[in-house]
Amino acid sequence: MNYYSDAITNLIEEFSRLPGIGAKSAQKLAFHVINMPDDQVEKLAETILTTKKKIHYCKECCTLTDQEICPICASSKRDHSVIMVVENTRDLAAYEKTGKFEGVYHVLHGAISPMIGIGPNDIRLKELITRLQGDVKEIILATNSSLEGETTAMYISKLVKPTGIKITKIASGVPVGGDLEYIDEVTLLRALEGRTEM
Ligand code: ZN
Numbered sequence: 001m002n003y004y005s006d007a008i009t010n011l012i013e014e015f016s017r018l019p020g021i022g023a024k025s026a027q028k029l030a031f032h033v034i035n036m037p038d039d040q041v042e043k044l045a046e047t048i049l050t051t052k053k054k055i056h057y058c059k060e061c062c063t064l065t066d067q068e069i070c071p072i073c074a075s076s077k078r079d080h081s082v083i084m085v086v087e088n089t090r091d092l093a094a095y096e097k098t099g100k101f102e103g104v105y106h107v108l109h110g111a112i113s114p115m116i117g118i119g120p121n122d123i124r125l126k127e128l129i130t131r132l133q134g135d136v137k138e139i140i141l142a143t144n145s146s147l148e149g150e151t152t153a154m155y156i157s158k159l160v161k162p163t164g165i166k167i168t169k170i171a172s173g174v175p176v177g178g179d180l181e182y183i184d185e186v187t188l189l190r191a192l193e194g195r196t197e198m
Contacts, residue, residue: 008034060131062124063107064089072096072104079103081137085128085156087111087144095142098185101192103140106131111148112155118148120155128156132163140195141169157198168195 004012008030016026033041057063058070061083065071072078082103086092092105110123132139139160143149153169160167171194 057107057109057124061105061107062109062127063092063105077102081135082140083128083131083136083138084140084142086142087149087152091142091144094183095188095192098189098192100189103138108143108152111143111146111152113148113151123152125156125159129159132160132165136165138166138168140192141167141198142192145172153198161198167198169198170195 011030011033012023012026015021015029016023018026021029033044036044054066055064056066058065058073059068060073061070063070063072067074073080079102083106084095084101084103085106085108086095087108087110089107092107095101095105106124106128108123108125108128110118112118112120112123139156141153141156143152157167157169170191172191
């Protein structure tokens with residue numbers, strides 16, 4: 001049954017599409033927005049639109065950035081021959097927060113998951129393979145320890161092995177199924193330092 005006008009119902013529906021937003025939260029957000037001053041709503045909508053328009057993939061590492069080349073890839077202080085492969089920009093941020101990784105990254109934007117039909121061509125793998133033609137000494141696999149993350153790591157290691165480039169995987173200090181972004185810095189560093197060759 002529809003208790004609200006179509007416009008309100010629409011707004012509630014849009015909010016409920018967002019991750020972590022259930023029916024109750026969607027209603028709360030919708031009514032909050034309706035009661036907000038017009039200029040604040042405009043600012044919110046505008047920020048969402050301009051952010052969405054401005055942000056794209058870094059030409060080198062595919063992380064989300066508002067520049068052509070992200071600050072990490074553009075930095076001469078970073079070791080461009082060591083590439084850490086992560087699933088998303090939030091995982092990159094988790095390692096960046098430790099301040100101890102001096103290499104660069106490659107962001108896949110997902111992981112291989114045959115169960116839900118995500119194959120190698122659906123993530124940024126081609127871009128990684130292209131980068132291997134440059135001066136690369138080591139690929140560090142830092143995908144999540146979920147089934148999808150492990151599948152992706154195995155797939156990449158098979159692709160990289162024939163090139164002779166050293167390929168390592170972060171240690172399993174990272175709990176199974178754990179998202180890198182929720183893991184504390186000490187654990188992340190230990191996982192990085194304890195990486196093993198595949
Ligand atoms: Zn980059």
